[in-house]
Amino acid sequence: MLHINRVNLSVIEMPLKLPFFTHLGTVKKRQSIIIEVMDRDGVSGLGEAVAFSSPWYTEETTQTVLHMMKDFLIPKLFTEKINHPAGISSIFDSIRRNEMAKSGIETAIWDLYAKKQGIPLSILLGGSRSEIRTGAVVATQNEEEALKQIEYFQEQGYQRIKVKISPANDIDFLRAIRKEYPHIPLMADANSAYTLNDVGRLKVLDEFQLLMIEQPLSVTDMVDHATLQRQIATPICLDESITSYHDAYSAIQLESCKIINIKMGRVGGLENARRIHDLCVKHQIQIWCGGMIEFGVSRAHNIALATLEGFTIPGDIVSSNHYWEEDIIEPFVEVKNGVISVPAEVGIGFSINRKRLKEVTIYNEEFVKGKGV
Numbered sequence: 029m030l031h032i033n034r035v036n037l038s039v040i041e042m043p044l045k046l047p048f049f050t051h052l053g054t055v056k057k058r059q060s061i062i063i064e065v066m067d068r069d070g071v072s073g074l075g076e077a078v079a080f081s082s083p084w085y086t087e088e089t090t091q092t093v094l095h096m097m098k099d100f101l102i103p104k105l106f107t108e109k110i111n112h113p114a115g116i117s118s119i120f121d122s123i124r125r126n127e128m129a130k131s132g133i134e135t136a137i138w139d140l141y142a143k144k145q146g147i148p149l150s151i152l153l154g155g156s157r158s159e160i161r162t163g164a165v166v167a168t169q170n171e172e173e174a175l176k177q178i179e180y181f182q183e184q185g186y187q188r189i190k191v192k193i194s195p196a197n198d199i200d201f202l203r204a205i206r207k208e209y210p211h212i213p214l215m216a217d218a219n220s221a222y223t224l225n226d227v228g229r230l231k232v233l234d235e236f237q238l239l240m241i242e243q244p245l246s247v248t249d250m251v252d253h254a255t256l257q258r259q260i261a262t263p264i265c266l267d268e269s270i271t272s273y274h275d276a277y278s279a280i281q282l283e284s285c286k287i288i289n290i291k292m293g294r295v296g297g298l299e300n301a302r303r304i305h306d307l308c309v310k311h312q313i314q315i316w317c318g319g320m321i322e323f324g325v326s327r328a329h330n331i332a333l334a335t336l337e338g339f340t341i342p343g344d345i346v347s348s349n350h351y352w353e354e355d356i357i358e359p360f361v362e363v364k365n366g367v368i369s370v371p372a373e374v375g376i377g378f379s380i381n382r383k384r385l386k387e388v389t390i391y392n393e394e395f396v397k398g399k400g401v
């Protein structure tokens with residue numbers, strides 16, 4: 029049994045090296061919450077809750093995550109019996125949604141458990157890869173800037189390029205990219221910028237031989253995505269629409285997509301991510317590991333998750349120094365020739381740089397079992 033008796037939360041904030049543009053808004057500064065759980069033997073585990081400071085990508089925010097953790101999740105952690113991290117998501121089931129808050133805590137306990145077992149998290153999860161393939165994201169609508177970034181990503185060996193699109197910036201933009209790079213593995217992420225009224229536009233995109241189009245329609249448009257998929261050749265990948273195992277099940281049954289982007293934060297943690305992985309493998313739905321412009325802790329968890337055999341498409345897992353001047357982990361995540369080597373050390377295989385964490389912490393709170401919670 030696990031005896032968690034202390035949880036430390038640090039809200040951190042860092043500017044991005046480059047603004048990250050989507051049609052929903054531009055991220056210039058990133059907040060995140062680093063969670064450290066500790067058991068009665070003094071073993072600790074790290075997690076990261078990847079909600080943004082405003083609810084543009086999901087409904088959660090830094091503040092809602094803090095509230096959920098403090099008032100609901102941490103009290104549960106201190107009172108419920110936990111035998112294995114795989115059981116935490118069902119303990120949290122009595123609290124609706126708030127997947128990023130749940131994931132932050134659940135992933136920290138996976139790290140702690142792997143450390144107690146003395147094995148890497150990737151092995152504990154059942155992963156089999158010693159390196160994972162990665163892709164990079166171009167989040168600008170400036171054509172010249174995009175081409176420059178793609179050239180740089182190509183030099184770095186990234187195995188797939190993703191660009192952000194919207195009806196205001198799609199056909200001409202993709203045509204310009206395809207003119208320079210006719211053969212690179214290319215995909216487009218729409219973050220729900222389209223509706224079924226845009227079928228004509230979306231059909232045109234078939235000519236660009238995209239690996240997939242990610243989340244073209246709105247979050248709850250499971251049926252409309254199925255309608256769209258019947259009319260376009262480009263495979264649809266769902267991101268925002270998949271917040272649970274049941275969403276993945278529905279999407280598969282309805283044939284709303286051919287590919288799913290799995291983000292542990294969006295689905296409530298590693299166990300749910302693993303269950304969705306297994307379901308997709310069973311139904312021959314391709315999967316890849318998504319990114320959240322995260323810091324090193326979440327990035328390390330992504331690396332462990334992406335070692336599962338079903339993750340066949342390069343994910344959005346870039347080097348630490350892609351977004352950050354100085355990440356909070358040691359060593360930094362590094363992409364070499366388009367791959368990241370999976371750490372062989374115990375747990376997530378990266379340690380926290382305490383000095384750097386302190387520098388970027390804007391709020392810290394500690395919860396001790398038996399003391400007020």
Ligand SMILES: O=C(O)CCC(=O)c1ccccc1C(=O)O
Binds near residue numbers: 319
């Ligand atoms: O982490 C990355 O490298 C970027 C991944 C990305 O596109 C993204 C980043 C933050 C929020 C949503 C998304 C998305 O996949 O839609």
Ligand SMILES: [Mg+2]
Binds near residue numbers: 217
């Ligand atoms: Mg996306």
